[in-house]
Amino acid sequence: MQTVNVPLDGNSAAGLFSEVFAVDMTSAQATCAGCDAVGEVGTLRMWAVEMGAVLRCPSCGSVVLRLTSTPSSVWIDASGARSIAIQKKS
Ligand SMILES: [Zn+2]
Numbered sequence: 480m481q482t483v484n485v486p487l488d489g490n491s492a493a494g495l496f497s498e499v500f501a502v503d504m505t506s507a508q509a510t511c512a513g514c515d516a517v518g519e520v521g522t523l524r525m526w527a528v529e530m531g532a533v534l535r536c537p538s539c540g541s542v543v544l545r546l547t548s549t550p551s552s553v554w555i556d557a558s559g560a561r562s563i564a565i566q567k568k569s
Contacts, residue, residue, distance in 0.1 A: 486524035486526050488521060489505055489520045489525050492534060492544075492546060495531060495548055498553050502566075502568070505519065505520050506521065506566065507563050507566070508563070508564040509523065509564075510563075510564075511543055511559065511561065512541065513543075514536060514538050520534070531545065531547035543560050544559065545559075
């Protein structure tokens with residue numbers, strides 16, 4: 480993934496999420512640990528970095544999720560999310 484200097488929206492991380500999740504993670508509800516804002520992962524501000532992505536809260540700018548893709552694994556750091564709610568398939 481190419482490093483960019485402007486934020487994309489969290490929908491840009493759909494490809495990384497799809498490597499490990501069978502559901503569309505961009506529609507999951509993330510609660511920011513920094514300010515308690517709740518919104519879809521797709522509404523986070525994504526900064527693409529060489530090995531993955533950093534997704535920041537659009538309200539306070541805190542890092543909510545970090546994704547790193549290696550040849551064998553996708554690493555997810557969700558320490559900036561108080562919770563992530565993934566809707567069940569209906
Ligand atoms: Zn926040």
